[in-house]
Amino acid sequence: MIKKAIIPAAGFGTRFLPATKAQPKEMLPIIDTPVIQYVVQEAVDSGIEDILIISGKGKRSIEDHFDRNYELESRILEKEDEALYNQLKHIENMANIHYIRQKELNGLGDAIYHARFHCGNEPFAVLLGDTIINSAIPVTQQMIDAYEQYRQIVIAVETVPHDKVNRYGIVGGKKLSEKLIQITEMVEKPEIDKAPSNYAIAGRYILTPEIFSALEKTPRGKGNEIQLTDALRILLKQQDITATIIEGKRYDIGNKLDFLKTTVEFALKRKEFAAPFAEFLKEIVKGL
Ligand code: G1P
Numbered sequence: 001m002i003k004k005a006i007i008p009a010a011g012f013g014t015r016f017l018p019a020t021k022a023q024p025k026e027m028l029p030i031i032d033t034p035v036i037q038y039v040v041q042e043a044v045d046s047g048i049e050d051i052l053i054i055s056g057k058g059k060r061s062i063e064d065h066f067d068r069n070y071e072l073e074s075r076i077l078e079k080e081d082e083a084l085y086n087q088l089k090h091i092e093n094m095a096n097i098h099y100i101r102q103k104e105l106n107g108l109g110d111a112i113y114h115a116r117f118h119c120g121n122e123p124f125a126v127l128l129g130d131t132i133i134n135s136a137i138p139v140t141q142q143m144i145d146a147y148e149q150y151r152q153i154v155i156a157v158e159t160v161p162h163d164k165v166n167r168y169g170i171v172g173g174k175k176l177s178e179k180l181i182q183i184t185e186m187v188e189k190p191e192i193d194k195a196p197s198n199y200a201i202a203g204r205y206i207l208t209p210e211i212f213s214a215l216e217k218t219p220r221g222k223g224n225e226i227q228l229t230d231a232l233r234i235l236l237k238q239q240d241i242t243a244t245i246i247e248g249k250r251y252d253i254g255n256k257l258d259f260l261k262t263t264v265e266f267a268l269k270r271k272e273f274a275a276p277f278a279e280f281l282k283e284i285v286k287g288l
Helices: 035-045 060-066 070-080 082-092 108-113 139-150 162-168 210-216 226-234 258-268 269-287
Strands: 004-008 051-055 096-100 126-129 131-134 154-159 169-175 182-186 199-207 241-246 250-253
Touching: 004 035, 004 108, 035 051, 035 060, 035 126, 035 131, 035 139, 051 060, 060 082, 060 096, 070 082, 108 226, 126 139, 131 199, 139 154, 139 182, 139 199, 139 241, 162 199, 182 226, 199 210, 199 250, 210 226, 250 258
Parallel strands: 004 051, 004 126, 051 096, 154 241
Antiparallel strands: 126 199, 131 250, 154 199, 169 182, 169 199, 182 241
C-alpha cells in the first residue's frame, strides 16, 4: 500500500514573475483555492495519509495554509458561517503534512533526494506542486493501481504536440496496452528532432527507494540541475519502468496562459459562477 507522497514545491516560479517574486507559485489561487491544495486533495483522494512538502526560501505561506488559524476560525464562528468554518477545518486536517527545506535549488532530482529519510524503504508517490490534474479517478490513484499490479516504478505521461517536446521529460518505449508503455528511453527536455516520442512526463510518479541511490550517481544535466529523469534513466538499466497514459486533463499552473485557461474552465464548473460567468464570456466572445 502506498501511503506517502512527496510534493516538491521549492522552485522559484520564474515563469510566473512578477507574481511569484514574494509568494510561492503553488499558492496562486484557481478562483479561491491555492494550486497546492488541489494537489494535496488529489493525494488524499488516492489514499495518501502522509505528505512531505519540499519547501524552500519564501515558501512559508504554504505551511501557514495547512496550519490552524485560531483567530480566523473564531472570527468565522462569530459570524456563524458554518460552511466556511468547515472548509477551514478540512484544510488543516487533510493529511499529516511534513516539510523539509531545499536550501539550494539544484533541480527536481535533488528535491526528491531530500525525502530519502522520510520515505525509508517504502514506495511513494510524487506529485509536482504546480500541476493540477482533473480526472474522474485521481491520477495518483490510477498510478497506485498500476504499481499494485506491476510492482515497479510508474510514471504518468500524456501526449503533447511535437513542437513542445523540448519543455518536458520525454519517454520512449513499447506500448503494452492502450494505457501502458514499457519504457526503453527517457530524456529530459530533448531537442525537438531528437525526442524518442511525444509522450511527456506529466508531473506524477510512483517511485521506489532505489531512486535515492540512483540520484546519488546522477550528474548535473539539463539546466545544470540534478534531473529526476536522468536518475530514472540510470534505474532503467537495472529494472523495468512503466508509464501510464493519464486519463484526465493536466493544468500546468506555472505557465501564465495555462493558468488563465484553468481559471476559466474551473469557474465554469463552479455552481455559483457557472451561469453568470458563461453569460459574461458570451458577451466577450461576441465582441471578438
Ligand atoms: C519537470 C520534469 C519534467 C516533466 C515536467 C512536467 O520539469 O523535470 O520531466 O515533464 O516537470 O511538468 P519542469 O517543468 O519542472 O522544468
